[in-house]
Amino acid sequence: xxxxxxPALATALVFLGLSTRAPSAQPKPAxxxxxxxxxxxxxxxxxxxxxxxxRHLPEIMSGGGLFFDYDGDGWQDVFLVDGGSLVDPATxxxxxxxxxxxxxxxxxxxATPRSGIAHAQYGMGACAAxxxxxxxxDLYITNVGxxxxxxxxAGKSFADVTRAAGVGSSSFGASCAFADVDxxxxxDLxxxxxxxxxxxxxxxxxxxxxKLRVYCHPLNFQPLASVLYHNNGNGTFTDVSQKSGIxxxxxxxxxxxxxxxxxxxxxxxFVANDTTPNFLYxxxxxxxxxxxxxxxxxxxxxxxxxxxxxxxDFGxxxxxxRLDLxxxxHELETHTLFRNLGRGxxxxxxxxxxxxxxTLPYVGFGAQFFxxxxxxDLDLxxxxxxxxxxxxxxxxxxxxxxxxLLFRNDGGGRGFFTxxxxxxxxxxxxxxxxVGRTLVAGDVxxxxxxxxxxxxxxxxxxxxxxxxxxxxxAVLLALVGTKSNRGAIGARVRLTAGSSAQVxxxxxxxxxxxxxxxxxxxxLGRTAQISRxxxxxxxxxxxxxxxxxxxxxxxxxxxxxxxxxxxxxK
Numbered sequence: 001x002x003x004x005x006x007p008a009l010a011t012a013l014v015f016l017g018l019s020t021r022a023p024s025a026q027p028k029p030a031x032x033x034x035x036x037x038x039x040x041x042x043x044x045x046x047x048x049x050x051x052x053x054x055r056h057l058p059e060i061m062s063g064g065g066l067f068f069d070y071d072g073d074g075w076q077d078v079f080l081v082d083g084g085s086l087v088d089p090a091t092x093x094x095x096x097x098x099x100x101x102x103x104x105x106x107x108x109x110x111a112t113p114r115s116g117i118a119h120a121q122y123g124m125g126a127c128a129a130x131x132x133x134x135x136x137x138d139l140y141i142t143n144v145g146x147x148x149x150x151x152x153x154a155g156k157s158f159a160d161v162t163r164a165a166g167v168g169s170s171s172f173g174a175s176c177a178f179a180d181v182d183x184x185x186x187x188d189l190x191x192x193x194x195x196x197x198x199x200x201x202x203x204x205x206x207x208x209x210x211k212l213r214v215y216c217h218p219l220n221f222q223p224l225a226s227v228l229y230h231n232n233g234n235g236t237f238t239d240v241s242q243k244s245g246i247x248x249x250x251x252x253x254x255x256x257x258x259x260x261x262x263x264x265x266x267x268x269x270f271v272a273n274d275t276t277p278n279f280l281y282x283x284x285x286x287x288x289x290x291x292x293x294x295x296x297x298x299x300x301x302x303x304x305x306x307x308x309x310x311x312x313d314f315g316x317x318x319x320x321x322r323l324d325l326x327x328x329x330h331e332l333e334t335h336t337l338f339r340n341l342g343r344g345x346x347x348x349x350x351x352x353x354x355x356x357x358x359t360l361p362y363v364g365f366g367a368q369f370f371x372x373x374x375x376x377d378l379d380l381x382x383x384x385x386x387x388x389x390x391x392x393x394x395x396x397x398x399x400x401x402x403x404x405l406l407f408r409n410d411g412g413g414r415g416f417f418t419x420x421x422x423x424x425x426x427x428x429x430x431x432x433x434x435v436g437r438t439l440v441a442g443d444v445x446x447x448x449x450x451x452x453x454x455x456x457x458x459x460x461x462x463x464x465x466x467x468x469x470x471x472x473x474a475v476l477l478a479l480v481g482t483k484s485n486r487g488a489i490g491a492r493v494r495l496t497a498g499s500s501a502q503v504x505x506x507x508x509x510x511x512x513x514x515x516x517x518x519x520x521x522x523x524l525g526r527t528a529q530i531s532r533x534x535x536x537x538x539x540x541x542x543x544x545x546x547x548x549x550x551x552x553x554x555x556x557x558x559x560x561x562x563x564x565x566x567x568x569x570k
Contacts, residue, residue, distance in 0.1 A: 033427030033467035034406075034452065041463055042108045043078060048095040049458040050085030050122070055205070055215045057197040058086065058144045058172065060387050060435075061254075063455040064125030064513030067442035068137050071155035074553065074566070075102035076442045076517055077111075078453060080461050081123040081141060086199060095119050097141065102444060116157040121145040125438070125513025129178035129187045132235055133486040142173030142191060142513070151235075167237050169227045172197060177509025179258035179267045180485045180538050181283060186231035187485045187508065190246075192253030192271055193224035214388050218274050223250040226271060226279075228289075245289045251276045257510040259314035259323045260492065261296075262344045265540060267490045270298070272309030272327050282344070297346040298325055298338050307333050308363075311439075311512030315369025316340075316503045317378045317409060318417045321494070323505065326355075328364025328382060328512070335359040335367070335382065355380070355407060358421040362402050363387055366439030366511040370450050373408070374472035374523030376500055380407040380419060383436030383454055401433040404454070429464035440510075442517030448474035448551060448568040450521055455514070473524040473550045474568075476517075477533070479506060482558040484538040493520050494534040497550075498527040524550055 038044075051059045062083035067076045077100060084095035096119040100108035121143035128137045136152035146168040150158035162168040172194040178187040195218045205216035228246045229237035241247030255272035262268070266283035270293075273279065277300055280293035293299035300306050308330035314323040322340035329335050334356040338346040350356040362384035369378040384402035406426050407419035423430040429452075438455040445451070449466040456462070475495075479488035489508045494501055504520045524530070530548040537543065537558050545561050548554055555564035 034429035034464040035427055035467055036429045036462045037106070037465045038461055038463040041106060042110065043100050043461055043463055044110075045080045045098045045461040047080075047082060047456060047458055047461070048085070048091060049083045050088060050091045050095075051458065052085070052087050053213065054087065054202060055213050056086050056199070056202055057195070057215055057218070057221075058122055058124070059083070060215045060457060061174070061194070062122065062124050063437035063457045064123070064142070065438045065440065065453055065455045065461060066126050066128055066515040067440055067444070067453055067517045068128040068139070068515065070099070070137055070139070070152060071101065072136060073104070075104045075446065076444050077102045078108065078463070079126060079128070079139065080455060081126050081513065082119055084119065084122045086122055086144065092122075095123070097123060106445065114157060116153075116159055117150060118160070120148070124173055125175050127176040127178055127509035127515045129489055129508040130485070130487045131178065131187055131189070131231055133186065135486060137487065137518075140167070140176055140178075140189065142176050144172050146170045147173050147191065161235070165235060165237055166239070167229050169193070171224055174254045175256045175509065175513050177256045177258050177269070177507070178489055179269070179508065180490050181228070181267055182230070182287060183266070183538055183540065184233065185481075185483060185485055185539065186233045187487065187489050188231045189229040189237060190256060190258065190269055191227045191229075192256045193226055194218070194254060194274070195221035195223055195252050197221045218252045223252050223276055225250045226253050226256075240287070244287060245291070246281060249279055249291055251279055253279075254310050255312035255327070255512050257312050257314050258490070258507055259505050260490070261314065261323050261325070261340060263322065265536070270312060270314070270325060272312040273306070274308050274310065275306055277306045278309055278327065292344065296344055297348070301333070301336055302348045302350070307336060310365045311367040313367050313369050313510045314505065314507065315378045317369060317380070318412065319377055319500065319502055321501070321503050326367055326369065326380060328367050331361055331363050331386070335362075335364045352418070354418045354420060358405065358407070362405070365437045366454070366514060368439055368441050368452075368511050368516060370441040370516075371521065371523035372406070372450055372466060372469070374449065374469035374474045374525070375411065376497075376502060376523050376525045377409040377411045377417075379409045381405070381439055381441070381452060382407070383439040385435030385437065385457060399433065401435055403433050404430050404436060404439070406430060427467060429462065434459050438512055438514035440514040440516035443476060443519070443521065446476075446553060446566070446569045448476065450517075453514070469523065472526065473528050475522050475524065475530060475548065475550050476553045477520040477522070478553060478555045479520065479535070480555060480557040480563070481537060481539070483541060484558055487518060488538065488558070489518075490538040492536040495522045495530060496532040497522075497524050497530045519553070
C-alpha cells in the first residue's frame with residue numbers, strides 16, 4: 001500500500017468474457033451528468049485525519065460513510081465517519097461523526113446533536129442493518145480501538161449497546177458487513193481488521209537522508225485476523241471467529257463484501273487484503289467457512305502476485321446470473337476484475353474488459369457496481385487517492401489527490417462485455433481531484449437514478465447527484481423479510497423485462513468502509529414493463545411476482561407480494 005512503488009501488472013490475456021445474450025439494438029445512452037450537491041444540500045462535513053509528523057498508518061486510511069434510511073420515512077439518509085487524532089487531544093476533540101437526515105426536498109438536516117451518536121475512538125468505517133428485526137436499521141462503526149454498535153431507537157435516536165451486545169472488537173478495524181450466514185432470520189456481523197500498527201510500534205519509513213517520512217508499507221506490521229459475530233437473536237452476539245474457521249486466517253484486511261458467489265443459497269464472504277493474498281470464505285452451511293480464494297482464482301492477480309486490495313464489490317456485470325468481483329489496488333498494479341465462470345471458479349478479465357490500462361496510474365479505494373444510466377447493465381464507479389504524503393518524490397508525476405473513475409458497461413454489444421472510462425465527460429462532480437476513500441450508491445431523491453456518496457481523507461464529503469439517466473426506465477425494490485431477516489439482507493432477486501434478465505443481491509456492506517442503498521435498483525432501458533420478479537429469500541423461500549410496475553419504489557413483503565408502491569419523484 002505505502003512506502004514503495006509496486007511492479008507493473010503483467011497484462012497476459014487470461015479469459016475472453018463471452019456474452020450470453022444478443023447485442024442490444026438500442027443505441028448506448030450518453031454519460032450522465034453528476035453534480036456535487038453536498039454544500040447546497042446541507043452536508044457540510046469535512047473529514048479530520050489528524051495527520052502528524054509521526055505518520056501513523058490510520059491517518060491516511062480513514063474516511064467511511066453510508067446511505068441508510070434510519071428513520072424509515074423512505075428517504076436515504078447519510079452517515080459519515082470521522083477520524084480524529086491518535087496523538088493530539090485537541091484535534092481529536094474536533095472530530096465527530098455526522099448524521100444527516102434527508103428531508104425529501106433536496107436538503108439534509110444535521111441530526112447529529114439529538115442522535116446519541118458520539119465520537120470516542122479514531123473512526124474508520126461503518127455498516128448498517130436491522131440486527132434485531134424491529135423495523136429500524138442499526139449502525140456499526142469500526143475504529144482504531146473498540147468498535148461501536150448503536151441500536152436504533154425507532155428512528156428517534158441511537159443508543160450505544162456495544163458492551164451488552166458483545167461486539168466491541170478492539171483492534172485496527174476497517175470495513176464491516178452484515179449477513180445472515182446461518183439463515184436463522186437474524187443478521188450476523190463480519191469485521192475486517194487491518195494490521196497491528198500501534199503507537200508503540202510505529203517504525204520510520206521514507207528517505208532518512210532527505211528527512212522525508214512517509215506512511216509505512218503494511219508489510220512492516222503483522223497482519224490480523226477478521227472477526228465473525230453470530231447474532232444470538234436476543235440482542236447479543238457471540239464471537240465465532242475460531243469456531244467458523246475465519247480466525248485461522250490472518251491478512252491485511254481492508255474491504256469486505258458478502259454474496260452467494262456459487263449460488264448454493266448460502267452467503268459467502270470476500271475480503272480484499274492489502275499486499276497479502278485475498279480471502280474468499282465459502283460458506284459450508286454448517287457454521288464453518290472454507291477459505292477458497294486460491295482455488296477459485298481470486299487470491300492473487302494473473303501474474304501470481306498479491307495486490308494491494310482496498311475496496312471491493314460483487315455484481316453481475318455480464319448479466320449471466322452469476323456474481324462477478326471487482327477489487328481496487330495500488331498504482332502500477334491496475335484494479336482487478338474477476339468474471340464468475342460458475343462452478344466456484346473465476347477468471348481475471350481486467351485487461352480485455354478495458355479496466356486495466358485506465359486504472360494503472362491510480363491508487364483505488366471505494367468501488368461500486370451500479371447502473372448509473374439505467375440501461376440494464378452494471379457500470380462501475382471508483383474513487384482514488386494516494387497513501388503517500390509526497391508520492392511525487394518517489395514516482396515523478398504521481399499525486400496524492402486523484403480523480404474519480406466511471407466505467408460505462410457497453411452491454412456486450414461487440415460480443416463480449418467491456419467498459420469505457422467516461423469520468424471526464426460525466427459532469428462536474430467527477431472533475432475534482434481528492435484523496436478518495438469511500439464510494440457508495442443510493443437514490444437520495446427517489447427519482448430512479450442512482451446518486452453517489454464520496455468521502456475524502458482530510459477533505460469534504462461529496463454527494464454526487466445523478467442528473468439523469470438518458471430517459472431510461474428503472475425500478476427500486478424495497479424488500480421486507482418475515483421468516484427472513486427483516487432487511488432481507490442476502491436476498492437474490494432476478495428481474496425479467498422484455499427479452500433480458502438481471503440479477504442482484506441485497507448486501508449490507510461493500511466498497512471500502514461503507515455501504516449503499518439497501519433497496520434493489522434495476523435499470524430497464526426503454527422497456528417500461530416488468531414481466532416477472534423472482535426472489536430467493538434468505539430463509540430459502542422463493543416467490544415470483546408478475547407485472548411489477550416500473551418507475552416506482554415497490555415494496556415487496558416476504559410471502560405477501562407487493563405491499564406498497566410509490567411513483568418516482570420527477
